[in-house]
Amino acid sequence: MENLTVYLAEFVGTAILILLGGGVVAGVSLARSKALAGGWIVVTLGWGMAVAMAVYVVGTTSGAHINPAVTLGLASIGEFEWALVPGYLIAQLLGAFVGACLVYLAYFAHWKHTDDPDAKLGVFSTSPGVRNPVANLTTEVIGTAMLVLGILGxxxxxxSVTRGDADLSSFFAHGLAPLLVGLLVLAIGLSLGGPTGYAINPARDLGPRIAHALLPIPNKGPSDWGYAWIPVVGPIVGGVIGAWIWTLTGFGV
Structure with missing residues (x-):
């Protein structure tokens, strides 16, 4: 039962992430939305706060990985049990799919008013500004390595957070750290998100892309499966690299 609880937490946390993150993209992209054309700053801030809210909700239960790259990165350096990895990955993917479906429902009246199929796909998944598989993969690797390195930091x-004789470690862990992780995602989006839309999370891209393929979205166009491997492979590689940079440098000792 304990394992089921942490899997449920990962499912819910990832669903929150995609509901709020995909929701901000829908808001700035879909016709007749009051947030239409809000711009990249709005998108990156929305994703950052989506991460923070998801971590606040489920962090004390599952650690709020909400990202297969984080789960695999931590497992690769012995900071997470391999036995739990399959359940985490399945829960994250399912949560991302459900979160995307909720975005579809929240903006149900707007799909038919939006003519651009790329704008519709962009609500669910990432795509590169310049389509170059090597460059796009490299960007996702770098961004996700920074994500995992930052989370570990x-x-x-x-x-180590104290004030006088007061131990503030619990306040830092549960009150401040989730917000800092959200700000980390905001920073990555602002600095490294331009080339690919910064998936930095295989579930974040794959689950919603599957939803895009299955949902009855009017005039939605193709789901761009030819690109879909990059936001899966890149973050996994980057997550493991980021975790091993942390370990090999000895920063956490």
């Missing part, structure tokens, strides 16, 4: 500070 934030977590390493939990036990």
């Amino acid at each position: 934030i977590g390493a500070n939990e036990g």
Whole structure:
């Protein structure tokens, strides 16, 4: 039952991530939305806060990986049990799919008013500004390595926050750290998100892309499966690299 609880938390956390993150993209992209043309700053801020809210909700239950790249990166350096990895990955993918379906429902009246199929696909999945598989893969690797490295760095500070005789580590871990992770995602989006739309999360791209393929969206166009492997492979490789940079440098010792 304990395992089921953490899997449920990963499912719910990832669904929240996609509901709020995909929701902000829908808001700035779909016709007749009051947030239409809000721009990249709005999108990156929305994704950053989506991550923070998901971590606040499920962080104390499952650790709020909400990202297969984080799960695999931590497992690769012994910071997470391999036995739990399959359940986490399945829960994350399903949560991302459900979150995307909720975005579809929230903006149900807007799909038929939006003519651009690329704008519709962009609500669900990422795509590159310049289609170059090597460059696009490299961008996703770099961005996700920074994500996992940053998460490990934030977590390493939990036990060293004090004020006088007061131990503030719990406040840092549960009150401040989720917001810092959200700001980390915001920073990655602002600095490294331009080339590919910064998936930095295989479930974030794959689950919603499957939803795009299955949902009855008017005049939606293809789901661009030819590109779909990059936001899966790149983040997985980058997550493992980021985790091993942390370990091999000895920063967490």
